[in-house]
Amino acid sequence: MHIADIFKARDTTISFEFFPPKTEESAQRLFENIEQLEPYHPAWVSVTYGAGGGTRELTQEIVSKILKDTTLHAMPHLTCVGHTEAEIYDILEGYVGAGVSNILALGGDPPQDEARYDRSKDAFRYAYQLVEYIVQFRQRHAGAGIKDKRGFGICVAGFPEGHPGTPNRLKEIELLKAKVDAGADAIITQLFFNNADFIDFRERCEHAGIKAPIVAGIMPITSAKGMRRMADLAAGARFPAPLLRAVDRAVGSYDDPDSAEAKGAVQRVGVHWATEQCRQLLDQNVSGIHLYTLNQSNATREIYANLGVRDSLSVA
Numbered sequence: 097m098h099i100a101d102i103f104k105a106r107d108t109t110i111s112f113e114f115f116p117p118k119t120e121e122s123a124q125r126l127f128e129n130i131e132q133l134e135p136y137h138p139a140w141v142s143v144t145y146g147a148g149g150g151t152r153e154l155t156q157e158i159v160s161k162i163l164k165d166t167t168l169h170a171m172p173h174l175t176c177v178g179h180t181e182a183e184i185y186d187i188l189e190g191y192v193g194a195g196v197s198n199i200l201a202l203g204g205d206p207p208q209d210e211a212r213y214d215r216s217k218d219a220f221r222y223a224y225q226l227v228e229y230i231v232q233f234r235q236r237h238a239g240a241g242i243k244d245k246r247g248f249g250i251c252v253a254g255f256p257e258g259h260p261g262t263p264n265r266l267k268e269i270e271l272l273k274a275k276v277d278a279g280a281d282a283i284i285t286q287l288f289f290n291n292a293d294f295i296d297f298r299e300r301c302e303h304a305g306i307k308a309p310i311v312a313g314i315m316p317i318t319s320a321k322g323m324r325r326m327a328d329l330a331a332g333a334r335f336p337a338p339l340l341r342a343v344d345r346a347v348g349s350y351d352d353p354d355s356a357e358a359k360g361a362v363q364r365v366g367v368h369w370a371t372e373q374c375r376q377l378l379d380q381n382v383s384g385i386h387l388y389t390l391n392q393s394n395a396t397r398e399i400y401a402n403l404g405v406r407d408s409l410s411v412a
Contacts (some may be wrong), residue, residue: 097169099198099249099281102139103309109139109384110408111284111311114391116143116154122391127161129393134166136400136407139384142200142284145173152187160194171251172196175204176226181219184226188233188248198249200284201226201275203261223252224274231279252276254283254310256297260332269304276308283308284386287315287326289369290336291376311384312377316395317366319359320347339369367395371402378403378411 102109112133117123130141143158155172162170174187191199203223206213220226227250234247252275255268262268272283283301288294294312301310317323320343327333346361347353374385389396405411 097197098246099140099171099251100246102169102249103282103383106139106384106409108378108382108411109309109311110136110411111384111386112138112141112396113313113386113388114141114143114158116158117391118154123158126158126391127165129389129391130162130166130168132393133389133396134168136397137409138168139408140169140171140198142171142173142386145175145202145204156187156190156194159191159196163195169197171198171200173200173202174226174230175202176218176220176223177204177206177213177215179219180217181229184219184229185233188230191248196248198251198281199230200251200253201230201280202253222271222274224271224278227252227275227278227280249282250280251282251284251311252280254285254297254301255332256285256288256293256312257332257334265300269300269306272301273304273306276306280308282311282383284311284384285313287313287330287333287388289339289373290334291373291380293334294377294382295380309383311386312373312382313386313388314370314373314377315388315390316363316370316399317343318363318390318392318395320353320362322390323366339365342369363395367398367402370395371399374399374403 114126114130117126141162143155145152145155159170159172162168172191174184201223215221220229230248230250254272258265259268262271285294285297298310315326323335323343327335342365343362346365347358349361350358352358377385387396387399400407
């Protein structure tokens with residue numbers, strides 16, 4: 097289902113994100129969690145792409161299995177980093193055959209073990225160039241391999257707290273507009289913990305003439321260690337002081353911070369915070385909410401329960 101039709105069909109979308117597992121055991125757990133989340137009828141589920149395209153095969157396998165074995169719409173990530181034009185063409189061809197309808201086009205991160213990665217080898221340096229290429233690809237394949245005559249729907253990333261590689265916030269919005277003008281249908285944001293950052297980002301996009309739907313990325317904290325890893329991975333992410341105090345209180349309430357009780361307390365804090373973010377965003381008429389699941393289902397299911405909604409179709 098083309099992303100434009102998804103937004104027409106739903107007043108507010110709720111979607112999930114998964115990442116490719118590295119072992120057979122973790123893959124089994126992932127699909128057990130997907131089975132638990134499928135009844136919540138997400139508008140789509142996205143599957144991430146490792147730094148430097150490091151999980152390209154795994155991403156393709158997971159996307160194909162989701163499309164084959166579930167009722168979910170799977171949206172693969174695709175990055176500029178680590179790819180020649182021929183490789184990207186072959187990946188898109190593969191997605192045509194698998195029945196993929198939408199792509200999340202990203203600039204991407206260089207391989208973590210290559211501090212001086214040579215970007216000159218990449219076919220595209222910026223995400224807007226990848227968007228342009230996908231548009232050209234879909235124009236050639238629309239109505240043929242791709243079932244929808246419009247071809248692939250295209251989503252791109254937005255950064256409410258600022259893109260770590262673009263300190264100039266004016267330039268950042270210009271680059272985002274370039275991605276939308278190149279043919280992107282919607283924007284999915286990086287995670288954030290202060291809704292004021294998202295609302296301001298949305299208003300700046302409107303001021304710049306960006307009319308694409310903007311989906312808010314929400315990641316519930318499930319552990320204190322996970323929060324630290326999150327700070328490393330999501331460079332520039334801001335953790336509000338009230339959230340930090342709440343996590344510290346939860347950890348400090350137990351003699352053993354690594355105990356199941358302490359971890360459970362931190363997860364309750366994280367789920368509560370994420371629930372309040374979602375509630376406020378829904379009150380602010382957000383176009384959509386994208387839940388970063390970390391390949392788990394408990395926190396996501398608890399957010400739905402706290403919001404008092406049965407599934408994504410119940411959200412107004």
